[in-house]
Amino acid sequence: MDTTTVKPEPAASGPSSDETPPQTVLPELRAAWWETGATRRAEAKITGILAELPYLTGHAVAVAWRADRLRTLLVGGATVAGGVMSTFGLLSTQQVLVELFGSGPTPDRVRAAAPALLMLALIATVRGVLAIVVGHAQSGLAPRVRQSTQREFFEATSAVRLEAFDAEAFSDDMERASHGGPNMNAMVRSTADALAGLVNLTAVAVAVLVINPLLLLALLVATLPPAYAALRSGNLEFSSWLASSVRNRRLWILRSQLADRNSAPELRSYGLRRFLLGQYDMVMTAQTAEELRLARRVTLTTAFGAALGGLALVGVWVLLGTLLLSGRIPLSAAVTCVVAVQAAQNALSTLTYQLEGIFESGHFVREHLGFLERAKDYSPATAERPDRLPTGPLSRLEVRDATLLYPDRESAAVDHVSLSITAGQTVALVGENGSGKSTLAAMIAGLRSPTAGVLCWNQTPYEQLDQSALTARICVVLQEHHKWPYTAATNIAMGDIETEPSRPRIEQAARRATAHETINELPKGYQTLLDRTFKEGQDLSGGQWQRITAARGFYRDADLLIMDEPSSALDPRAEDALFQDLRARQGVGTTILITHRLANVRHADQIYVMHEGALVESGTHDELLRVPGRYADLFTLQAAGYQG
Numbered sequence: 001m002d003t004t005t006v007k008p009e010p011a012a013s014g015p016s017s018d019e020t021p022p023q024t025v026l027p028e029l030r031a032a033w034w035e036t037g038a039t040r041r042a043e044a045k046i047t048g049i050l051a052e053l054p055y056l057t058g059h060a061v062a063v064a065w066r067a068d069r070l071r072t073l074l075v076g077g078a079t080v081a082g083g084v085m086s087t088f089g090l091l092s093t094q095q096v097l098v099e100l101f102g103s104g105p106t107p108d109r110v111r112a113a114a115p116a117l118l119m120l121a122l123i124a125t126v127r128g129v130l131a132i133v134v135g136h137a138q139s140g141l142a143p144r145v146r147q148s149t150q151r152e153f154f155e156a157t158s159a160v161r162l163e164a165f166d167a168e169a170f171s172d173d174m175e176r177a178s179h180g181g182p183n184m185n186a187m188v189r190s191t192a193d194a195l196a197g198l199v200n201l202t203a204v205a206v207a208v209l210v211i212n213p214l215l216l217l218a219l220l221v222a223t224l225p226p227a228y229a230a231l232r233s234g235n236l237e238f239s240s241w242l243a244s245s246v247r248n249r250r251l252w253i254l255r256s257q258l259a260d261r262n263s264a265p266e267l268r269s270y271g272l273r274r275f276l277l278g279q280y281d282m283v284m285t286a287q288t289a290e291e292l293r294l295a296r297r298v299t300l301t302t303a304f305g306a307a308l309g310g311l312a313l314v315g316v317w318v319l320l321g322t323l324l325l326s327g328r329i330p331l332s333a334a335v336t337c338v339v340a341v342q343a344a345q346n347a348l349s350t351l352t353y354q355l356e357g358i359f360e361s362g363h364f365v366r367e368h369l370g371f372l373e374r375a376k377d378y379s380p381a382t383a384e385r386p387d388r389l390p391t392g393p394l395s396r397l398e399v400r401d402a403t404l405l406y407p408d409r410e411s412a413a414v415d416h417v418s419l420s421i422t423a424g425q426t427v428a429l430v431g432e433n434g435s436g437k438s439t440l441a442a443m444i445a446g447l448r449s450p451t452a453g454v455l456c457w458n459q460t461p462y463e464q465l466d467q468s469a470l471t472a473r474i475c476v477v478l479q480e481h482h483k484w485p486y487t488a489a490t491n492i493a494m495g496d497i498e499t500e501p502s503r504p505r506i507e508q509a510a511r512r513a514t515a516h517e518t519i520n521e522l523p524k525g526y527q528t529l530l531d532r533t534f535k536e537g538q539d540l541s542g543g544q545w546q547r548i549t550a551a552r553g554f555y556r557d558a559d560l561l562i563m564d565e566p567s568s569a570l571d572p573r574a575e576d577a578l579f580q581d582l583r584a585r586q587g588v589g590t591t592i593l594i595t596h597r598l599a600n601v602r603h604a605d606q607i608y609v610m611h612e613g614a615l616v617e618s619g620t621h622d623e624l625l626r627v628p629g630r631y632a633d634l635f636t637l638q639a640a641g642y643q644g
């Protein structure tokens with residue numbers, strides 16, 4: 001996009017050395033959700049816009065019809081009726097003029113024109129009422145259209161397999177499709193308004209035809225060239241708008257560096273002010289140059305359009321003058337034609353504007369529909385298969401030669417891993433960062449499917465089991481937990497959303513996770529909203545959130561509890577309490593623990609050591625310490641740190 005070479009002032013460019021080449025080209029921004037639509041509009045030819053209209057308007061009508069038939073009928077019916085009224089309005093205007101331009105004394109002429117004038121007033125009133133009906137029906141239709149479209153979208157996003165979110169294209173698609181609701185709404189509204197413009201234009205043409213067919217020629221001369229110019233300058237206006245919005249996005253990025261609380265401490269402590277101001281100058285100079293270039297082209301095209309409109313009007317006057325002088329039309333028809341031209345130009349500008357709207361919002365509607373189709377590729381297709389087996393209580397869990405390769409990654413995150421866990425055992429997964437522990441845990445939890453190999457619950461492969469029944473028997477406390485914007489009580493009770501929340505059970509889970517005191521100290525105790533977006537909402541520290549997350553895990557009371565780094569943010573006392581509780585589960589429930597604090601896994605029945613996706617060692621703590629290996633190395637290293 002931007003290839004302008006703009007060097008920052010040396011004084012303002014901050015640290016630069018031979019190894020760091022000066023930044024001479026602005027880096028491309030990743031496309032924002034709206035950019036694809038706007039770029040498409042900026043590049044579209046008029047024929048391209050017109051070619052898309054039948055499909056888009058047809059879809060808009062179908063969506064509106066499904067959302068609310070009565071209101072759709074009202075909008076369509078009242079719009080057409082309004083157009084019919086416009087025809088009668090013009091015919092009455094002409095009648096008034098015929099009477100006023102007739103012969104005889106003025107009072108007689110006015111009296112003769114009175115019925116047509118009354119008719120005009122009546123038509124204006126009916127048109128006003130019809131406009132209110134259309135407006136009312138449209139406002140009722142809008143929320144229904146938006147709601148049904150958004151629900152469709154959320155149904156798809158909440159159903160797709162977790163793997164979908166690994167695909168970059170899927171996330172981008174999802175971002176763009178998430179705007180389908182408002183855009184579907186806009187498209188339905190634009191379609192209705194375009195219909196109004198079209199009906200009004202037709203109404204004027206019909207009236208003009210009835211008055212004198214020759215006037216139709218004048219109408220065409222007056223309307224077609226400006227319509228062409230309007231659609232053409234639309235492209236450039238879009239390009240110009242795009243350029244300014246890109247500047248705004250760049251500015252927004254810079255604001256997050258120069259005027260933000262989070263960056264403020266580092267900006268000062270590293271003395272980054274001059275460097276960042278230099279970046280600001282570089283970005284804005286290049287961006288402004290691009291905008292000015294486009295502004296010049298927009299001015300030229302707009303001037304061209306205005307000149308075309310002016311020429312068309314001159315053409316109309318010349319044509320009318322010729323027709324009048326040759327006696328082929330009366331004066332009243334000529335004056336009515338002038339009124340008709342005005343009305344037609346208004347209708348046409350509404351029409352072209354709405355066609356642009358349909359095309360632009362239609363792009364996002366297409367994105368939305370495309371996304372729903374693509375989401376089907378990620379849907380758990382077999383989840384509802386009737387032949388799936390129920391999941392009984394866990395007696396043995398097996399991972400057989402399981403491998404998982406993330407998209408766009410060369411090496412497997414989990415590489416041919418086999419292990420087995422017996423009910424009641426506490427098992428630990430340890431290893432360096434990125435060794436595949438969380439990925440393996442996600443497979444065991446049924447959140448991810450292996451690329452190769454199988455996982456079995458009591459000898460039955462996962463894919464033969466009823467998926468929701470399987471995940472109901474497993475609880476995962478994730479390393480990257482989500483901060484749900486609900487009360488503390490709900491945050492815990494969400495661990496078992498299918499059962500009625502029970503306060504004693506919530507408190508018991510909180511106590512086990514050492515969260516009870518923390519919650520009681522909040523302004524509204526368990527009823528405190530844990531999100532500062534809400535009035536009286538509170539935020540918690542990282543460790544306090546971690547306690548709530550652990551409590552949610554305990555609340556579920558599942559056969560298998562998987563805890564991925566449950567204590568990384570806990571203070572030593574809370575950590576000790578948590579692991580004592582987990583130790584008490586040993587022999588009663590099955591637990592998989594992932595942690596880097598190896599002292600916490602000493603009591604595990606089995607420790608699996610992972611390295612670069614593979615399982616490299618296994619055994620109890622004592623067994624693993626007896627032989628030189630990764631576990632012994634890591635443990636000794638950590639222990640030495642504590643001994644000082």
Ligand SMILES: Nc1ncnc2c1ncn2[C@@H]1O[C@H](COP(=O)(O)OP(=O)(O)OP(=O)(O)O)[C@@H](O)[C@H]1O
Pocket residue numbers: 166406407409413431432433434435436437438439440479
């Ligand atoms: N969603 C993902 N898409 C692509 N690669 C991923 C994704 N999640 C993890 N990885 C990669 O897979 C490998 C294993 O990651 P994983 O999170 O399982 O490691 P880990 O042992 O749990 O690490 P840590 O101790 O840091 O939590 C890493 O190389 C990581 O970069």
